[in-house]
Amino acid sequence: MTALSLRGVRGGVGTSSVLAAVGYALHTLGERVLMIDMCPENLLRLHFNLVASEKTGWARAMLDGDDWHAQAWSLAPTLALLPYGVLSWQESMRVEQQLLDDPILWARRQASLAAHYDWVLFDLPQRLQGHAMIGPCLFPIRVTEADAACHVLMLQEGGTAPLLVNRYEPGSLLQRDLLLIWRTHLASRLLPFTVHSDEAMREALAFKQPVGQYAPASLSAQDALSLATWCLTRRREAQ
Structure with missing residues (x-):
């Protein structure tokens, strides 16, 4: 079983939209996929038509x-979702402390899932260290946008994790310039494609579907399929 995580450079x-899209894309390519929401906001479920009042989840x-x-x-014979659950902030901090006290908890859980799934995808929060302790992960991808805030945060953060540019608008001079800078100075980290800005991605959440299901011919759905194929x-190269 292969693990992939997505974590925003900023909020x-x-x-979550990209992870839902990639999980669905892997599913359409014949892979057995489990998506896990590690964020207290518990939003990933909304991309798959789970009712907002549903409180269950792994943290709960x-x-x-x-x-x-x-x-x-x-969600389908080869697609599953594990929500976070509805918790108060104080309850989420209790979960955070338990995860910090047992940093290999999710590594053990991943091992127990290996026979049932080809992929496990983690939607990670930004700043909760314990919630980000997920065990072995072949694709620890950071999600960014081509804007000044993300540029500064990436310079401050450093690191070696792969970078995925989301909501890329080729018509924006600023975004083109930033992407050119990143391709020069972060070439070893930058993924060879972007997820373009596409109204279909926003509409998909409103319709409670991943973009590949809502608008399979849309640009963002094709970008998600490119990421899934790349993964x-x-x-295969790593095996």
Whole structure:
């Protein structure tokens, strides 16, 4: 089983939408996929028509003493979603402390899932260190936008994780200039494609669907398919 994680350089860069799109794309390519929402905001479920009032999830189960794996929703025969659950901020901080106290918890959980899925995809929060301790991950991708805030944050952060540019607008001179700078100075980290700015991605969430299901011919759906195909190719090279 291969792990992929998406984590925003800052908030609001569309990480959950991209993860939903990539998970659906991998599913359409015949892979068995489990998507796990590690964010207290618990938004990933909304991309797959789970009702907003549904409170269950792995973190909710963790506090209530229930089985975490029983909280997963089967969306299709080879596609599943494990929501975070509805928690107060204080409850999420209790979960954070438990994860910090047991940093290999998700590594053990990943091992228990290996026989059932080809891919496990993690939607990671920005600043909760414990929630980001997910175990072995072949594709720890950071999601960014071509704007000044992300540029500064990436310079401050450093690191070696692959970078995916989301909501790229080729008509924007600023975005083109920033992408040129990144291709010069961050060439070893920058993925060889972007996810373009596309109204279909925003509409898909309004219709409670991943973009590949809502508008399979859209530019953003094709970009997500390109990322899924790239991941499959790199996985074969790593084996």
